[in-house]
Amino acid sequence: AAGPALMESKSKEGDYKSVRAAIASKLETDDYDDGSYGPLLVRLAWHLSGTYDKESKTGGSNGATMRFDPESGHTANRGLGVARNLLEPIKMQYPWITYADLYTLAGAVAIEEMGGPKIPWRPGREDKLNEPNPCAEDGRLPDASQGAEHLRNVFYRMGFDDRGLVALSGAHALGRCHMERLGYVNPWTPAPTQMSNMYFTELLDTKWTQKKWWGPKQFEDPSKELMMLPTDLALVQDKKLKQIVVEYAKDQDKFFSDFAEAFSKLLELGVPFKE
Ligand code: CCH
Structure with a gap:
């Protein structure tokens, strides 16, 4: 029993x-x-x-x-x-x-x-x-090899605007890429188990160069330990998106409140809640 x-x-x-x-x-x-x-x-x-x-x-x-x-x-x-x-x-x-x-x-x-x-x-x-x-x-879902236009197509299709797109992208403060999955390697930030606005500060403050290797196109920092995808760098190549990146890099509280709102909305898309 x-x-x-x-x-x-x-x-x-x-x-x-x-x-x-x-x-x-x-x-x-x-x-x-x-x-x-x-x-x-x-x-x-x-x-x-x-x-x-x-x-x-x-x-x-x-x-x-x-x-x-x-x-x-x-x-x-x-x-x-x-x-x-x-x-x-x-x-x-x-x-x-x-x-x-x-x-x-x-x-x-x-x-x-x-x-x-x-x-x-x-x-x-x-x-x-x-x-x-x-x-x-x-x-x-978004294709990491593409640019800002593709990101807008995907996030607008879900019902987000540029701010939602950039806020959600900040989740790449977390985790890493695994070669055996999609071919990419390495984390975006040096603290991949700590939620922070570090994705945005890395995007702006680090010199990103294309990694020379046989794998898919990705970018690396001078230490070669961190990475960015082509879609990540698109956020600082597009003028409008970059303004939002700058804002979040300066203000983690603002990033956190926008992220919470956008992530919550993401998880509720298409859900038929009974009021
Ligand atoms: Fe992402 N993401 N993501 N991502 N992602 C990957 C890993 C994580 C793209 C591509 C990749 C968001 C947006 C995008 C996480 C959260 C979010 C990987 C590596 C690729 C490639 C997968 C692997 O190898 O394991 C692209 C392109 C976009 C474009 O928008 C958004 C939005 C979110 C959440 C709100 C997290 C977290 C990871 C790390 C997973 C892990 O296992 O560490």
Whole structure:
């Protein structure tokens, strides 16, 4: 028979505080990258949500369609199986939470736990079944080899403006690129498990040169330890976007409040909340 400890661990439906604590307890690790799964969980929440198209009202976090083929196998989503597997025991422990709510909440909790702003988050996402296949077509997430026009096309399609585009891009303060996933290497900042405005200060203050190698076009700093993607440098090559980069580089509080608003909105795109 189940002992008292197991009985106690059964949570009440709607107890999101316990789910938050369970997510937070998974972040620190010796097994992944820079000692935290946080950046990977932020990327999971972003890729779950960033497929949204405001015209057709398709894509987005509702449905958690990334669990299914073909979306699970889309090139842009390489490596995110690790994040979904990490969260699976939490889904087992709290079966009343939907995958779509769990994956988005994990991104919000990760930002908060890594020293970022409080991310307004509410439940209400449903999980779709795989019949008929609910996934949006491949190619909706941004392509790192492109420039400002492509970024605007993608972020405007979701319903963001230039400020939302630049604010969200600041998440690249976190985490790193993995050669075995998309061919790129290295982190953007020297503190990849700490949310900060350092992505913007690095963009402006560092001399970025094209890396000479056989891999895809990327840029490196003089130490060769940090990197920028072509899409990252597009933010300082475009005059209007650069103004916003400068603003966030000077004012981390302003970045944090704009990021919290934009990330919260991202996680809610296309979600049919019952008022
Ligand atoms: Fe990103 N991102 N991202 N990104 N991203 C990658 C990793 C992270 C682009 C490309 C890449 C956002 C926007 C963009 C994170 C959050 C956000 C990687 C490396 C590429 C390539 C993947 C790998 O190798 O593991 C492009 C292009 C765009 C254009 O807009 C936005 C927006 C967000 C969140 C709000 C995070 C976090 C990571 C690190 C993941 C990790 O495992 O460390």
